Amino acid sequence: MILSDYLNNALKEKWALPHFNISDAVTLAGICEAAKELKSPLMIGTSEGERKFIGLRRAVAMINVYREEYKLPIFLNADHHRSVSAAEEAVNAGYDSVHIDLSAAKLEENIKSTKEVVEYARSKFPISNFQFPISVEGEVGYLVTESSKIYKETIQIPPESLTKPEEAARFVQETGVDRFAPAVGNLHGISANVKQLDFERIKAIRKAIGGEVALVLHGGSAIPDDQIKEAIKCGINNIHINTELRVAYTEALRKFLAEHPDETTPYKFFAPVIEAVKQKAAEKITLFGSKSKI
Numbered sequence: 001m002i003l004s005d006y007l008n009n010a011l012k013e014k015w016a017l018p019h020f021n022i023s024d025a026v027t028l029a030g031i032c033e034a035a036k037e038l039k040s041p042l043m044i045g046t047s048e049g050e051r052k053f054i055g056l057r058r059a060v061a062m063i064n065v066y067r068e069e070y071k072l073p074i075f076l077n078a079d080h081h082r083s084v085s086a087a088e089e090a091v092n093a094g095y096d097s098v099h100i101d102l103s104a105a106k107l108e109e110n111i112k113s114t115k116e117v118v119e120y121a122r123s124k125f126p127i128s129n130f131q132f133p134i135s136v137e138g139e140v141g142y143l144v145t146e147s148s149k150i151y152k153e154t155i156q157i158p159p160e161s162l163t164k165p166e167e168a169a170r171f172v173q174e175t176g177v178d179r180f181a182p183a184v185g186n187l188h189g190i191s192a193n194v195k196q197l198d199f200e201r202i203k204a205i206r207k208a209i210g211g212e213v214a215l216v217l218h219g220g221s222a223i224p225d226d227q228i229k230e231a232i233k234c235g236i237n238n239i240h241i242n243t244e245l246r247v248a249y250t251e252a253l254r255k256f257l258a259e260h261p262d263e264t265t266p267y268k269f270f271a272p273v274i275e276a277v278k279q280k281a282a283e284k285i286t287l288f289g290s291k292s293k294i
């Protein structure tokens with residue numbers, strides 16, 4: 001099955017395909033262990049910063065190895081790429097998917113450039129075991145925080161940043177994207193206040209874009225479980241998680257090094273890190289309902 005098959009199944013069967021961001025091979029190891037154990041399909045994402053750290057072709061190579069060794073459907077996404085050229089570089093490097101995020105631009109400009117990426121992606125195939133056209137995600141409405149980190153302050157979401165269903169419909173129709181990312185009360189990272197999703201807006205956007213396009217929830221960290229379940233019922237079928245994995249990673253690393261200050265062997269101090277990431281990814285896979293969906 002190809003990426004769109006998993007997303008279509010998710011929508012029909014009311015579950016969400018997990019999208020986990022990685023910065024390194026350690027995080028990837030933990031996520032893939034969880035997916036293998038729970039038999040979950042996966043999207044792995046690298047933002048422009050994450051991809052710069054790992055290396056574009058190295059990210060592609062790592063995913064290919066896990067696909068073969070673990071026999072898992074894993075799809076690599078160039079997450080939040082903010083220019084046409086950066087998105088095209090990822091396509092050329094062999095990514096399965098790109099998220100062209102021009103949500104900060106005017107709608108006209110966003111549509112024009114997203115369409116350019118869709119046309120470029122349609123002319124290429126990823127260098128993977130799964131031969132299918134590259135999937136493209138676009139975004140309208142903006143998320144007030146850019147980074148996947150902990151914010152000590154309360155973060156308010158201005159109403160004008162939220163996605164308007166009619167703009168979502170126009171964007172999807174004119175660009176031909178496969179996946180659509182809205183702003184519906186979500187934000188990147190973990191803020192002092194609890195996130196509150198706008199379910200009526202999610203339902204209206206799902207209705208406006210129809211049943212062929214995936215509806216992606218960014219900023220999935222620290223959204224309470226009951227809200228995640230409700231969002232899936234309202235038509236979300238793809239959820240991004242980054243900060244909670246980063247927190248699990250760094251907490252495990254800090255704890256281990258505090259308890260073993262003389263340890264210098266990476267495979268020893270990274271073992272509990274991989275385990276912590278695995279637990280967190282498993283928790284999200286179970287919550288999203290993607291268990292046993294490969």
Ligand code: G3H
Nearest residue numbers: 148189218219221242243
């Ligand atoms: O694209 C990445 C995500 O939207 C991550 O959001 O850091 O809140 O989990 P998060």
Ligand code: ZN
Nearest residue numbers: 080218219240
């Ligand atoms: Zn995001």
